[in-house]
Amino acid sequence: MKLEDQRTTIYKVDPNHPETADLPTLRTEELLLNMGPQHPATHGVLKVIMELEGERLVKSTPVLGYLHRGVEKLAEGGTYHQFIPHTDRLDYVCAMYNNFAYCRAVEKLMDIEIPERAEYLRTLVAEVQRIIGHLFWLGTQALDIGAMTVFFYTFRDREILLDWFDELCGARLTTSWYRIGGVEKDFNDSLIDKIQRFLGYFPPKIDEYVIFLEKNRVWLARTRGVAVISAEDALSFGLSGPTLRGSGVDYDLRKYEPYSAYPWCEFSVPVGKNGDTYDRYWIRIEEFRESIKIIKQCLEQMQPGPIMADVPSVTLPPKDRVFTNLESMIQQFKLFSQGFDAPAGEIYCGTEAHKGELGFYIVSTGGGNPYRLKIRSPSFIHMGAFDYMSKGYMIADAVTIFGSYDIVMGECDR
Amino acid sequence: MHPIAEKIQSRFPEGFLSANEWRGDLAISVKREALHDVCQYIRRDPEMDCDYMVHVSSVDWPDEAERFEVVYEVYSIRKRHRIRIKTRVPENDCRVDSMVDLWMGADFMEREVFDMMGIRFNHHPDLRRILMPDDYTEGYPLRKDFPVQGKGWRDTFDFLNDPN
Numbered sequence: 001m002k003l004e005d006q007r008t009t010i011y012k013v014d015p016n017h018p019e020t021a022d023l024p025t026l027r028t029e030e031l032l033l034n035m036g037p038q039h040p041a042t043h044g045v046l047k048v049i050m051e052l053e054g055e056r057l058v059k060s061t062p063v064l065g066y067l068h069r070g071v072e073k074l075a076e077g078g079t080y081h082q083f084i085p086h087t088d089r090l091d092y093v094c095a096m097y098n099n100f101a102y103c104r105a106v107e108k109l110m111d112i113e114i115p116e117r118a119e120y121l122r123t124l125v126a127e128v129q130r131i132i133g134h135l136f137w138l139g140t141q142a143l144d145i146g147a148m149t150v151f152f153y154t155f156r157d158r159e160i161l162l163d164w165f166d167e168l169c170g171a172r173l174t175t176s177w178y179r180i181g182g183v184e185k186d187f188n189d190s191l192i193d194k195i196q197r198f199l200g201y202f203p204p205k206i207d208e209y210v211i212f213l214e215k216n217r218v219w220l221a222r223t224r225g226v227a228v229i230s231a232e233d234a235l236s237f238g239l240s241g242p243t244l245r246g247s248g249v250d251y252d253l254r255k256y257e258p259y260s261a262y263p264w265c266e267f268s269v270p271v272g273k274n275g276d277t278y279d280r281y282w283i284r285i286e287e288f289r290e291s292i293k294i295i296k297q298c299l300e301q302m303q304p305g306p307i308m309a310d311v312p313s314v315t316l317p318p319k320d321r322v323f324t325n326l327e328s329m330i331q332q333f334k335l336f337s338q339g340f341d342a343p344a345g346e347i348y349c350g351t352e353a354h355k356g357e358l359g360f361y362i363v364s365t366g367g368g369n370p371y372r373l374k375i376r377s378p379s380f381i382h383m384g385a386f387d388y389m390s391k392g393y394m395i396a397d398a399v400t401i402f403g404s405y406d407i408v409m410g411e412c413d414r
Numbered sequence: 415m416h417p418i419a420e421k422i423q424s425r426f427p428e429g430f431l432s433a434n435e436w437r438g439d440l441a442i443s444v445k446r447e448a449l450h451d452v453c454q455y456i457r458r459d460p461e462m463d464c465d466y467m468v469h470v471s472s473v474d475w476p477d478e479a480e481r482f483e484v485v486y487e488v489y490s491i492r493k494r495h496r497i498r499i500k501t502r503v504p505e506n507d508c509r510v511d512s513m514v515d516l517w518m519g520a521d522f523m524e525r526e527v528f529d530m531m532g533i534r535f536n537h538h539p540d541l542r543r544i545l546m547p548d549d550y551t552e553g554y555p556l557r558k559d560f561p562v563q564g565k566g567w568r569d570t571f572d573f574l575n576d577p578n
Contacts, residue, residue, distance in 0.1 A: 064544055064545055065543075065547070068546065072556060073555055073560075235466045235467075236465065236518045237467070237518050238466060238523070251466070251491055346436070346441065347436070350468070359468065372471075372473045372474070380526070381522065385519070388518065413545055
């Protein structure tokens with residue numbers, strides 16, 4: 001067949017149209033395409049079965065579970081303290097916020113008050129983690145779309161903060177720095193000095209990323225008006241975080257149910273209006289600036305004080321006393337072998353992680369282990385909206401759509 | 415009692431079982447038959463207006479007559495209240511009505527509950543396993559009688575240092 005003939009048959013879509021009616025009819029069955037589980041742009045092991053009509057998505061079925069490790073079942077077998085390192089592995093690029101969300105949930109269950117300095121430390125580190133998360137997202141999203149340069153710039157700056165984490169707790173990704181009742185370790189002068197230097201260094205860099213992207217025609221064409229979701233639908237799907245705020249709902253748990261040091265800091269919640277991928281990007285860029293504000297205020301307002309709640313039956317003793325003081329050693333040993341005695345009851349505690357609402361639903365029947373621990377992970381719930389949001393878009397857009405949720409499979413599959 | 419619980423009780427005197435407020439969380443237990451009506455009420459009624467689906471979860475209580483508990487947690491963005499609706503189902507007939515017609519997000523969340531706990535949802539459009547493989551036949555992992563070790567194909571291996 002000649003090339004011109006091929007072209008006419010490919011474009012013949014309407015058999016009733018007078019111009020194309022006499023041409024031979026084509027088979028028009030839909031094509032089934034597997035994307036993943038191993039695909040460089042799937043942010044982990046995610047498989048999507050796509051039904052295609054030409055290059056348009058008719059239906060996409062996410063196949064999850066390649067990274068399912070049974071974290072919820074594991075939680076039932078260990079004490080509350082022992083679960084903290086497991087939370088690192090949920091959203092493995094932003095471990096601090098997972099620790100934070102989990103510790104807050106257990107503190108709500110145990111009804112513990114956190115000392116003020118610990119609250120400021122927690123908020124500060126959580127916001128640093130939010131910057132890291134958004135940098136990671138921005139780099140990979142731009143890479144998926146084809147703007148490779150941004151990736152190198154965001155990862156350069158992310159590296160500075162990861163080194164800062166390294167100095168803070170000895171790990172770059174799997175941090176486990178938060179503790180039930182407080183935090184593991186206080187800042188030293190070097191850490192404060194480094195973060196202050198970063199605060200001066202970072203704002204011009206945000207503008208740099210914006211210059212790379214906002215005048216980039218490819219970026220604009222592939223984000224503006226792509227994967228639009230209305231506020232009503234976004235809420236119905238349970239979307240949260242920048243994905244929901246892009247649609248114009250200002251739902252942010254830091255404002256709706258203020259926790260930790262957020263009520264003492266001034267910041268605003270950027271809200272989009274079009275509900276497309278571009279607005280979700282814009283919100284994350286604005287959140288960089290808000291996070292910088294929060295970190296600055298935390299550093300200014302922080303006063304010296306204890307970093308751990310004084311509830312010996314629940315909280316761990318200071319590390320230096322464990323090896324020098326008999327009572328502290330017994331306390332440490334008991335807390336890790338038997339756990340603390342939690343009251344019977346059930347709580348749900350949601351925390352605004354950088355992806356959305358990360359919640360823990362804990363059912364306790366007393367004793368040292370949770371009876372049931374359910375993780376409400378934003379990535380999993382966002383994936384539920386993927387079919388609805390991707391309908392009618394091109395295959396190439398599929399990657400940017402679930403990219404715009406900031407999906408991490410460790411959290412999605414748990 | 416919490417005003418929201420009172421409203422639900424006065425509207426569904428038959429289906430309402432109990433309300434509990436602990437650590438600021440409101441949990442309302444309803445009968446299984448009334449679950450969909452109660453959810454429809456809190457979703458559609460302008461005073462309740464719970465438009466945001468937080469999570470769907472399940473708890474296994476093996477020693478009790480109605481073994482499984484299905485938990486829906488919803489939030490109202492405009493009214494800013496959080497309600498947890500719970501219902502119990504017995505093991506021999508673990509079915510509840512699906513909420514997909516009220517909250518679209520319930521689709522994946524209910525599939526997860528089905529996958530992990532084996533609770534069926536009536537009228538669910540696509541009730542398949544979601545995290546476990548489709549052909550997984552060894553039960554439901556989050557049930558309390560699911561063994562944490564010693565079950566599965568690894569135990570059929572011949573070990574080299576097996577004394578027998």
